[in-house]
Amino acid sequence: MRRTPVRRALLRMSAARRLPLTGGGIPDTGLRFALLMTLVTAASVSMLDTTLAPRPDDTPGDALGCLLAAGLDPDGSNLANLLAGVRSPEAIHDCLSGAPAVAYGKGMAATALLLAVAALVYWWLPRLRERRHATLPLEAVDPDGMLARELAELRAIAGTGDRVRFRVAPGRTTAGAVVHGRAGRYTVSLHAGLLVLYGVDRDRFRAVVLHELAHLRHRDVDFAYSSTALWRTFVALALLPYLYHEGDLLLRGLLGRTRSPFWPGVASITTYSLLSGLLLVLLVHLTRADLLRRRELYADAQAIAWGASPSAWDRPDRTAGRWRRATALLRTHPDWAERRRALAEPGRLAPVSALPMLLLGIAGSFLVHQLTVFPGLSETAATPWIAACFVTPVLCHLLRRSREAGVRAGLWLGLGLLAGEFVVGGNSGNEWLVGQPAYLLTFLLAGWVPTVWCAQSARLEACLPGRWARRAVVLLNGLVTLALLWGGLRWWQQWGKYQAVGVYDRSGALRTVFRETFPGPWRDYAFELSAATEAFPGLHSFNNSVPLGLAVMASALVPLFVHLRAGRTGLRVRRTLLAGGAGGLLCWLGLAAGSYALHAERPGTLRGRFGAFQYVQIWWLVVTVTGACLVTGAVVAGVSRRYWLLRALLAAQLAEVIGFAGVYLLSSADGCLGPLNVIGSSCHWLPANGRTLTALVAAQSLTSAVLCAAAAALAGAAVARVVRRFPAAARPAAEVPSARPRPALLRQTAGLALALPALLLAVVTYTYAPGPRASSAVGKPPTTSPAMGRLLELLDAPRTARTATIRQWQALAWLNKGGLRHVAGLSRGYLALTSAIGKAAAQEPTAQGTIEIDESEFARLCGTLGSRVRDARRYFPFPDPALDRRWSKTLDRIARDSEDCLSGTTGGKDGAERERAFARFLTNSPETVHALLFTMQDMEKQSEAPS
Structure with a gap:
């Protein structure tokens, strides 16, 4: 049938209706390409800086000399070297700031040169390809112009305009085509076998050409050629010299050809460097191959949407031998069977597979450590933010497209973070594993919680009416996911890795700080002292972060307002709030029981109830509120089938607010409660005491209690899933949403009534400081600054170097x-x-x-x-x-x-x-x-x- 301009317009309109994504490219793969190229650039700075640095056989270099002056011993343990550094942080900072700028300047200048070379490679790659594969203009094989009109029609359907030209590769006999080029200039090379196919099987010819034009529409050529140019330049100019530099150091040490005093202490460091370089090679190749395979499948789907015949994909498959199956993840093109399955199941491309999430987690860990070579960036502040800003958009796009629960994806993301940290993190030195490896499991939670929350929020936001409201909620969900992921990475860099090494177990230094800050008979509170010193560093890291605290609060309030705006969402808010109220009552019972127990053990004098005893009271209040949130989150997640994490967080925050209200009442009326009196003995209503004690308790539990509830929710949902597998526990899979929606004004008023106490509590926690007007019934604890300053002095001095x-x-x-x-x-x-x-x-x-x-x-x-x-x-x-x-x-x-x-x-x-x-x-x-x-x-x- 002859295709008229009207028919071509209809085809274009039909293609536009069936086109799921526009010319901006596939969002998740485009962002993953950007993340990949950022990672390669950051790695090139550190590798080139290491390669250009002086060898350890020479006199001590700038940064190395500062570390040696601080007491670094390459043969010593990780803990001893870490303590040597933290004993004089200001001196190290002054020493490094006074070092010549070439410490980082060499690597950055060399990376700038590498990027310039990569740009030239990107510019010349298409031309080199054309020289390697001789091609002819289309007019040389199309004297009557019929093929040109056919290709012009296909080009009009694809909407690529005149920026693409067609040429013929006479030396290639396969029935295929290849598209190449750079921005603004693209070429589709038609193989000689495809021209033969044009006269025999017109549908298959059109399918092949539309597939190549789909690559142009999705900007696959730009992504593929830019990443190829950068990767090849990086391998030639940064990776191979770096591997040679580290391998030469290791080989000379193994052969006894080095006089370096750092041998054999440098052996494990060099081995880790080689492993990280090889893992980077594997990471980049697997990620790039996975992206290119997915783009092939998207191009197939786009060609079908433009009218290509599905029969064109009925191609014979190669015999799948063991080697071919083993190398499937390394290939950039899927086999024909996989392509047919993707076309037969339209939703096959939506689910998030394990490989992208694993690679995403590894890339996040790599970024945290590779970015530290840039001046002004630190592992505890800047680099977790930057890494989270690159990882979060990819994560949100993947989950929003898949509509999955996110549990399996979060597990693989956490495993990727763990694998990346193990290879490139702070585990170098003489020790191949940290002293307390159980802390490494926190990476699973760091990947699980934001992933599951983002996935469930993406499903909930689809219920919103109105495009602008949905976009605003999408933005809020992305910011919350970003802050939650950043909080996990920051916690590890700030406290987790030091706890894993064993810093806070060193000589009971932190216990000494507690004894000096809160004087009293600590021998009677040995258990509380041990628990507080073990948990204080981690809790402090969570609770002193305002962005993380706001994100935790928003993790419950944003889904609540979505429900109040949309009405019937299946969130089952009324039952969730009842569960949160029950958790708050449980917290009140725990507070009463704790106060009764402390009343029986309190010292006889008012002066004796300050110091150690008062901190024990605060600690048990924190434990009670946190425990109530844990139980509430686990139970709510266990009985829920949809939105179980969102419901658990909402219930836990409500239980927490009610628990803080109980703390306020108990402390304000302390002295009037009989057997529940803890400090006071005379009956007075003292609201200043209530505000003081509530602020102290909230400062140590406001954020961490809800995060612990999120972890308990994961455990509760897992247990419930196992229980439901038994026939006796089988129940209907779907939850029935509320039968009748409440009026909008009533719903919004209820939401404000729940949000305002949480916001007020956050403001009081982060801004209120107990002053002299507070009554003596709650003694003002001494400032902890001098004692915390002595913490570094109480640490054992590093041992004398072995050699x-x-x-x-x-x-x-x-x-x-x-x-x-x-x-x-x-x-x-x-x-x-x-x-x-x-x-x-x-x-x-x-x-x-x-x-x-x-x-x-x-x-x-x-x-x-x-x-x-x-x-x-x-x-x-x-x-x-x-x-x-x-x-x-x-x-x-x-x-x-x-x-x-x-x-x-x-x-x-x-x-x-x-x-x-x-x-x-x-x-x-x-x-x-x-x-x-x-x-x-x-x-x-x-x-x-x-x-």
Whole structure:
């Protein structure tokens, strides 16, 4: 049948109606390509920086010298090296900030050059392809122009315009075609076998051409060629030199051809580097192959939507041998059987498979660590945000298209985060596994919770009427998912990895901080002290984050408002709120039981009830509120079949608000409750006490309690799923939504009534500080800042390095990175004072036999000496413990000399006392100078190579 312009227009209209996605490309695959190229770029900076850095056989480099000066021992344990770094964080920051800018500049400059080369490769790839495969213009094989008219019609159906040209590849006899090119200039090469097919099987010819034009419509050529150019350039200029650099270090060490003092401590680090490089190769290839396979299937579906005959895909399959099945994930094209299954089942492309989620999680972990090479970015703040910003859009698009529950996808995302962290995370050093590997399982929750929440929210938002309302909720859901994912990554980088290594178990340092902050008989509260010190770091990391707290609050309120706006959503809000109220009553019972138990054990005096006992009360209040949220979340998720996580979070937050109301009532009426009195003994209504104690409890549980409820909801839903598999537990699969919707005004008023207490509680928690007006019935705990500052001092000093060469390098780095500067500054201070004393002694005595001195000049010189002592104390401790003790004692003596000198030359004291102070300075300063010189000599001996 001859296709008229009218028929072509109808075909285009039909194709537009059946086209699920527009020319912007497939959103999830486009975002995954962007994530992939960002990861490759970030990895190139770190790899090139490592490759261009000086070898460890040379003198200590900039960043390496700072770490050695801090006490790093490559042969030491992860924990010892970590403690060596955290004992002097300000000194490390000052040392690294004073290092030459080439520490990061080399890698970034080389990466900029790599990107320029990749752009040239992208520009020249199509031209090189045309030179390698000689092609002819279409006019050379189409003298009558019939083929050109057919192709023009197909091009009009696809809407590609004149930006695509057709050429013929006479040397290729297969019945296929290939599209290539760059932005704005594309070429479809028709194989010679396809031209033969044009006269034999016109439908199959049209299907092949429409398939290639679909690639252009979805921008597949741009994504494929840009990623190919970047990947090939990265392999040639960054990956291979990096693998050679690390492999050469490892091989020379294994063969005994290295004199580096870091061997064999550097062996595991180098092995991890090689593994991370190889995993990156596997990650990029698997991701790129999976994306290209999915784009082939999308192009098939688009060709069918444009009118291609499905019979064109009835092609014979190759024999699926073992090797072909094993390498299926490495190929960029699916086999014909998979393509037919995808066309026969339109929803086959929607579900999220395990591979994309696993690769997405690995890419997220890689990004967190690879981005740290950029100046100004840190693992605890910036890089989790950036990684979450790249991962979240991909995750939301995948889940929104699939309409899945998200449990299986979240599991694979968490496993990907775990696998990436294990290879490229902080597990390097002499230890192949962290001291407490159970903490690594938190990555499963970090992937599970945001994934399940996003999936269920995507299903709920479809109930919303109105395009703009739906778009606003989509944006809110994306922001909540972003914050939840960021919260998990940030928690690990800020606290989790340190707990996994064992920092907070080191010598009971945190217990000492609690004992000093809250004095009292802690021997009677050994269990509470142990539990609090174990859980405090993690709880503090969750609860001190305002973005995460807002996201947790929105995780319950946004679905609630969607239900109030849409009406019948299946969320079953009334039953959920009743469950939350029941959880709140359970919390009240727990608060009453805890208060009764504490009342029986409280000290007899009011003063004795402050300090340790009061913190025990706060701790048990936190445990009660958190436990009520856990039980509520698990039960609600277990009895729910749809939206079980959304319902569990809503019920848990309501139970939490009711629990905080119980805390407020108990503390405000403390003294009037008889056997439930904890602190007070006289009956007074004290709302200030209620606000104070509620704020203290909420500060340690507002966010963490709901997140724990989310984890309990996952466990409750899993148990319920297992139970429902038994025949006796079989029930109808679908939940019936509310029979009659409530009026809109009533629904919105109810939503505000539930939201306002939560918002008010959040404001009070993050802004309220207990002041002096609070009654003494709730003692104001001492500020924790000095005690937390002493935490670093209470940590055990790192052990002495095992080998003499490393000890020599540590001492040399300590001297070169600032030790000599501080010693020279102290020496100049004493020389200036000695010169001033000599000038004063050269004067003629007065009639009374005294000498007049310039007190302001002496005060300035003594103050300068004291400031130099403070600067020296902020520097690293000396790596050798014995010499460090001598160095500290010497600094103490210099500080006393400075104080005596200032006391003897400044006003405010009687003359006799000032004379005694200045006399002490004159008597002690020579001995102090000798101690400084002898200590410096021993330090220099330590830095010399052993004979």
